[in-house]
Structure formats: C-alpha cells, structure tokens
Amino acid sequence: MTLIGGRSSSQGTSLCASKFGDEYVEVSSTVEMNVEDMARLGLKNNDRVRLRSADGEIVVRCKGRAAKDLPSGLLFIAYGPLSSALMGGDTAGSGMPLSKNIDVQVDPVSEGVEE
Amino acid sequence: MSANTHVIRDATCTFCGCVCDDMHLTVDDDTHKIVKAENACVLGRAWFKEHGIEERPYALIDGAEASTQEAIEAAAQILANARYPIIYGLSDTTCEAQREAVAIADAIGGTIDTTTSVCHGPSGMAFQGVGESTATLGEMRNRADLLIFWGGNPAESHPRLFTRYTVTAKGMYVPNGKKDRTVVLVDVRRTPSAAVADIFVQVKPRRDFEVLWALRALVKGRHVDPCIEQLTGVSLATLQDLAARMKACRFGVLLFGMGLTMTRGRHFNSGALLALASDLNEYTHFVAKPVRGHGNVTGADNVVSWQTGFPFGVNLSRGYPRFNPGEFTTVDVLSRGEADAAMIIAADPASNFPQPAIEHLRRIPVIALDPKSTHTSRLAKVAITTATYGISVGGTVYRMDDVPLTLRPALPSPYPSDQSVLKRMKERVRELIGGNRMPPMDRVAVAA
Numbered sequence: 036m037t038l039i040g041g042r043s044s045s046q047g048t049s050l051c052a053s054k055f056g057d058e059y060v061e062v063s064s065t066v067e068m069n070v071e072d073m074a075r076l077g078l079k080n081n082d083r084v085r086l087r088s089a090d091g092e093i094v095v096r097c098k099g100r101a102a103k104d105l106p107s108g109l110l111f112i113a114y115g116p117l118s119s120a121l122m123g124g125d126t127a128g129s130g131m132p133l134s135k136n137i138d139v140q141v142d143p144v145s146e147g148v149e150e
Numbered sequence: 151m152s153a154n155t156h157v158i159r160d161a162t163c164t165f166c167g168c169v170c171d172d173m174h175l176t177v178d179d180d181t182h183k184i185v186k187a188e189n190a191c192v193l194g195r196a197w198f199k200e201h202g203i204e205e206r207p208y209a210l211i212d213g214a215e216a217s218t219q220e221a222i223e224a225a226a227q228i229l230a231n232a233r234y235p236i237i238y239g240l241s242d243t244t245c246e247a248q249r250e251a252v253a254i255a256d257a258i259g260g261t262i263d264t265t266t267s268v269c270h271g272p273s274g275m276a277f278q279g280v281g282e283s284t285a286t287l288g289e290m291r292n293r294a295d296l297l298i299f300w301g302g303n304p305a306e307s308h309p310r311l312f313t314r315y316t317v318t319a320k321g322m323y324v325p326n327g328k329k330d331r332t333v334v335l336v337d338v339r340r341t342p343s344a345a346v347a348d349i350f351v352q353v354k355p356r357r358d359f360e361v362l363w364a365l366r367a368l369v370k371g372r373h374v375d376p377c378i379e380q381l382t383g384v385s386l387a388t389l390q391d392l393a394a395r396m397k398a399c400r401f402g403v404l405l406f407g408m409g410l411t412m413t414r415g416r417h418f419n420s421g422a423l424l425a426l427a428s429d430l431n432e433y434t435h436f437v438a439k440p441v442r443g444h445g446n447v448t449g450a451d452n453v454v455s456w457q458t459g460f461p462f463g464v465n466l467s468r469g470y471p472r473f474n475p476g477e478f479t480t481v482d483v484l485s486r487g488e489a490d491a492a493m494i495i496a497a498d499p500a501s502n503f504p505q506p507a508i509e510h511l512r513r514i515p516v517i518a519l520d521p522k523s524t525h526t527s528r529l530a531k532v533a534i535t536t537a538t539y540g541i542s543v544g545g546t547v548y549r550m551d552d553v554p555l556t557l558r559p560a561l562p563s564p565y566p567s568d569q570s571v572l573k574r575m576k577e578r579v580r581e582l583i584g585g586n587r588m589p590p591m592d593r594v595a596v597a598a
Contacts (some may be wrong), residue, residue: 048193053523099272111433119504130268130463132268
C-alpha cells in the first residue's frame with residue numbers, strides 16, 4: 036500500500052502542547068485506512084498493524100476512512116517520529132527525503148504481542 | 151481568568167506561514183498565560199494557549215542544569231573545535247536570530263541549512279530553473295477569481311488561508327467572496343479542504359507531474375491522448391475543462407503544498423507547476439505560490455539569501471558560499487555521517503528526519519535552542535531554553551508571500567531570545583577562533 040504522511044488539525048494543536056503528550060503520541064501513531072481495505076485485512080478500528088517500508092517498520096493503530104475520502108491502497112498518517120522511521124536517508128541529490136507516497140507492507144499485529 | 155489582565159491588539163501569530171497579524175490577545179498577568187486569542191484559528195489558539203511561561207531549566211549540559219552563559223560557552227567550544235559543523239532549523243525564529251546564525255556559520259566555515267530543505271526546498275530549486283510568477287496574499291484576496299490548491303490541505307494546516315486571504319474573503323474585484331471565485335482542489339485523497347472546492351480532482355499518487363505537463367500541453371492547444379486517465383486517474387475531459395477555466399479566468403492562482411515536493415519528482419513537480427503558471431500569462435494573469443508551513447520559514451529563505459546568495463543548503467568552508475542541495479542539505483550531511491557537530495535552532499530533526507540522520511545526530515555533539523523540550527533537545531549535549539518568538543520576542547518575520555511583518559510580543563519571558571543567545575555565541579566563537587576561520591586551502595598554504 037502507499038503511505039502519505041501529512042499534517043492534521045489535531046496533530047497541529049497537540050504538538051503545541053508537547054510532542055511527548057498523550058494526545059500528540061496518539062495522533063502520530065494512528066494510521067488512517069480505507070474501510071474496505073481494513074475489512075479485507077480483517078481489521079477494525081483501533082487494531083494494531085505493522086507498516087514495513089524499505090527503510091524501517093513501525094506498529095500503529097488503524098482507523099477507518101470512507102472509500103470516497105481515502106482511495107483503496109492509500110494510507111494516511113500524521114507526521115511524527117513514527118512516520119519518520121519509515122523514511123530513507125537518500126534524497127536523490129535534492130535534500131528532500133521521500134516523505135509522502137512511501138510503499139509499505141501492512142500486516143495485522145495480534146493484541147498481546149509485545150513490540 | 152484572574153481580574154488582572156491586559157490586551158495586546160493586532161499581535162501576530164507565528165504558528166504557520168499565514169502569519170496572521172490581527173490577533174487580539176488577552177494576557178493573564180497572574181498566571182503568565184494568554185487566555186484568549188481573538189481572531190485566531192484552531193491552530194493559533196493552541197499556539198498561544200500552550201506557549202505560556204513554563205518552568206524549565208535555562209540550559210542543560212549533558213543533562214545537568216546550567217546557566218545560559220555556561221551553555222553558550224560550551225556551545226561555542228563545540229563549534230570552534232568542529233571541522234565540519236552544520237547549523238540547521240531557523241524556521242521558527244526571527245530574522246534577527248537567523249542573521250546571527252548565518253554569521254556563526256560564516257565564522258566557523260560551516261554549513262547552514264534550514265527546514266526549507268525538507269519542505270519547499272525542491273520548489274526553491276525550481277524557482278532558480280523556471281522562475282516564479284508571483285503575487286502577495288493581498289493581491290489574491292482582492293483579485294483572484296480562480297483558485298487552485300494543489301497537493302495541500304489548508305483546511306487543516308493553514309485554516310485562515312481560506313477565510314482571510316483566498317476562498318471566502320471578499321476583495322476589491324471579488325466583492326462577493328466565494329460566489330465570485332471558482333475553487334479547485336487537486337490531491338490524491340479527499341481531505342477536509344475539499345469541502346470548499348467547486349471542483350475536486352483526484353490524482354493517482356506520484357502522477358502530479360504528468361497531470362501538470364498534460365495541462366501545459368492543453369493550454370498551448372496541443373493534443374493529449376485520452377489514455378492520460380489510465381496513467382493519472384484524471385480524465386481528459388476534466389483536464390480540458392480545467393485548462394479552459396485557467397485560460398478564461400481574470401486572475402488565476404496556483405497555491406501548492408508539499409504533496410508536490412515530498413514525493414517522486416520533487417523539484418520537477420514544482421517546476422512543472424511554475425511553468426504552467428508562466429505559460430498561462432500568455433492568455434491571462436496567473437500566479438503561483440508555495441504554501442509555507444512554519445511561521446518564518448520564508449524569512450529563513452530570505453535571510454540566508456541576503457547573506458549568502460542562496461536560500462538553503464549553503465556551505466561556507468572555502469570562505470565563500472556554495473549551494474548544492476543533496477550535498478550541503480542537512481538530511482544528506484547527517485545521513486552520510488559527515489558532520490562532526492550540529493547546532494539546531496527552533497527545529498526538531500530528531501523527530502522528523504530519516505533514521506540514518508537521527509542516528510548520526512546521536513553520535514555527534516548537538517546544540518539545541520528551543521522554547522520547548524523536543525526529541526532533539528533531549529539528545530543534545532547542550533540544550534538552551536529560549537523565549538518563543540512572536541509571543542515573548544519581537545522582531546521581524548516573513549509571511550509566506552515574502553511580506554515582512556513586525557512582531558508584537560504579549561508575554562514577557564525570563565528566557566533569552568534566540569537572537570541574544572546566538573549573538574553572544576557568535577562573539578565567543580570569534581574570540582576562540584580569532585576572527586573568521588581561514589579556509590582550509592589557505593591553512594594548507596600557510597603550513598607549507
């Protein structure tokens with residue numbers, strides 16, 4: 036699937052308080068996913084998923100979004116330390132690492148499994 | 151709220167690049183907090199509410215509390231002894247502080263880079279290649295009858311861009327606000343910004359360049375094959391309609407976000423959009439402008455450009471400035487493990503950089519200046535608490551349209567400004583080095 040990192044209102048307001056606060060941590064560790072993709076993967080809201088890119092992997096909670104808002108195959112996550120962990124250091128001579136449209140593999144993570 | 155309050159009128163919010171300068175702030179003098187921010191958006195309200203005076207150490211050196219002066223001395227020693235230091239950040243501080251940072255980079259023969267390199271740096275490269283047909287937000291407000299937002303979500307990142315400057319704002323030649331304008335949103339997903347759009351164009355990820363190039367062709371009357379829809383997700387009919395609207399409008403605007411710069415194509419995407427805007431000036435008046443994130447990231451571009459001739463990613467180790475994105479930009483310098491010291495001012499690369507860069511930051515001495523505790527300040531050898539610009543520090547910032555604005559601080563802070571810390575650091579570094587560092591080639595010649 037393709038992961039887009041970006042801003043959100045709650046990410047913006049919570050980072051003003053603290054990047055170590057509960058709200059920011061929660062906002063930046065939740066991935067939005069098309070509800071049909073979630074059903075196909077047997078996922079429901081707040082289930083844990085592992086996102087694996089060529090450069091790293093993270094475990095986050097998932098949240099469903101209607102197909103009209105988020106097309107199948109796309110994921111959205113608010114910028115934060117977790118989304119950065121999936122980025123590579125190669126900027127192709129531009130200075131800019133690829134921060135949007137990162138190819139990731141998505142796997143459900145069973146509750147109770149330590150990460 | 152206590153009875154002991156005062157109001158600062160027409161203060162400036164520095165959360166985002168809109169830099170709205172019509173804030174009326176109510177300050178509670180007993181709790182040292184801003185308790186009301188009239189005219190602020192949801193982000194501005196959080197910005198003012200959460201930047202009261204916190205009790206934090208003035209500085210930390212290796213995790214132990216220290217005075218600001220002791221931290222400046224430790225930082226100056228690190229910078230004076232480094233062989234390939236980098237200074238990075240600068241988008242959330244004043245132009246006056248940015249000038250001091252450039253002077254330090256010059257003195258130590260280091261690299262200076264700003265958060266632009268991981269924001270609209272690719273657009274900065276495209277400006278140099280293509281040029282920029284531009285306008286202020288005031289011109290857009292008063293004249294624009296076609297607004298195209300491309301690869302951005304201002305409803306969540308810059309809420310007042312819609313209400314104060316563009317979509318719903320009433321202007322001289324668009325007296326009925328939104329009724330007189332056509333609003334188009336181009337993005338890979340339907341964001342909350344789509345609610346204000348008359349036309350939403352959904353592009354497949356990584357296909358912005360192809361859509362922009364097809365629009366250029368259509369504007370010039372060239373043939374575009376209908377298979378463009380298979381490739382980009384956008385039908386030829388939609389593109390033809392958009393091209394026709396662009397040519398027919400009186401004053402068109404392309405406002406673009408990091409949906410173009412942070413994905414495949416980077417500066418080619420920005421360049422294609424800027425070229426499209428230029429092309430359209432054969433038919434009507436058309437401008438393009440990047441939507442900038444941080445409150446003074448535009449100031450950072452301007453100040454670094456005044457001082458060095460280049461906007462970001464500048465190396466001064468030869469005694470004159472060299473600009474080379476990919477070589478002197480911070481992600482690259484750190485990911486390749488090159489820098490032997492870093493000073494981070496008002497930014498948090500330890501939170502938002504790729505892992506190889508963060509790992510290198512953990513290996514070298516880092517100096518951090520920030521009003522808040524951040525991932526970067528927590529890994530820093532020297533962390534200096536500074537006052538928040540715009541709230542406790544006056545000075546100059548640049549709005550995203552390159553208009554400079556003067557800050558009107560509301561809340562006195564016990565912490566020093568970035569500018570005062572950097573000025574003292576600059577003076578101490580120069581003392582330690584004995585002026586500006588000589589370029590390495592000259593040193594080799596002297597030694598020989």
